[in-house]
Amino acid sequence: EAGVVQSPRYKIIEKKQPVAFWCNPISGHNTLYWYLQNLGQGPELLIRYENEEAVDDSQLPKDRFSAERLKGVDSTLKIQPAELGDSAVYLCASSFLAGGQVGELFFGEGSRLTVL
Amino acid sequence: EDQVTQSPEALRLQEGESSSLNCSYTVSGLRGLFWYRQDPGKGPEFLFTLYSAGEEKEKERLKATLTKKESFLHITAPKPEDSATYLCAVRSSWGKLQFGAGTQVVVTP
Structure with a gap:
């Protein structure tokens, strides 16, 4: 079974440039998450989708970050414009929600962003 | 506000030297504690x-245990391949x- 696929794995951009990350979750998983992870820290939730609906985006900096999940499958996370402090690893995860209970999260390998 | 505190931050072990990692938590209505x-x-x-x-x-x-306030991850007779960061x-x-x-x-x- 294929795992969560993310691209690109690495991205280096200059500040004020835009950047986008793509995620393909595990087939059949209806819940998708974007996390941000700084060095030496645990992942921090940016946004959670249940099917096409963003059910928790309270930690997403909406002035520069946006996300979408087309047809309840793939998702894209965009930053525009990027700032130096956005340098981090962006992790995508998916899980299966049934009867209100969410199973364990399966993570992709992450997209490492460096903003110069 | 939910909080999770892990200790120690870093642990260096000799192969075969058993040890435990701690995860202390405060959460409103625990619906599961996960180790990664x-x-x-x-x-x-x-x-x-x-x-x-x-x-x-x-x-x-690896063996994980849970109480009402904390969880432990016990590593018994670890090997070099157990080297990693463990997240709670x-x-x-x-x-x-x-x-x-x-x-x-x-x-x-």
């Missing part, structure tokens, strides 16, 4: 889910998953 392993440059890999105090789970040299996370009744900062474990031959 993360290797450098990789995403976290799921290890265990614990749901209620007294519950225990085992996998190879709790899910609240709101559905949000809150991670700790992790414990970096290095096992030397």
Whole structure:
């Protein structure tokens, strides 16, 4: 079974440039998450989708970050414009929600962003 | 506000030297405590889910336990391949998953 696929794995951009990350979750998983992870820290939730609906985006900096999940499958996370402090690893995860209970999260390998 | 605190921040072990990692938590309505392993440059890999105090789970040299305030991850007779960062996370009744900062474990031959 294929795992969560993310691209690109690495991205280096200059500040004020835009950047986008793509995620393909595990087939059949209806819940998708974007996390941000700084060095030496645990992942921090940016946004959670249940099917096409963003059910928790309270930690997403909406002035520069946006996300979408087309047809309840793939998702894209965009930053525009990027700032130096956005340098981090962006992790995508998916899980299966049934009867209100969410199973364990399966993570992709992450997209490492460096903003110069 | 939900909080997860892991200790120690780093742990260096000799091969075969057993030890324990701690995860202390405060959460409104625990709906599960999760342990993940993360290797450098990789995403976290799921290890265990614990749901209620007294519950225990085992996998190879790892054993996770849960009380009402904390969880322990016991590593018995570790090998160098057990070197990784171990992350603890709790899910609240709101559905949000809150991670700790992790414990970096290095096992030397």
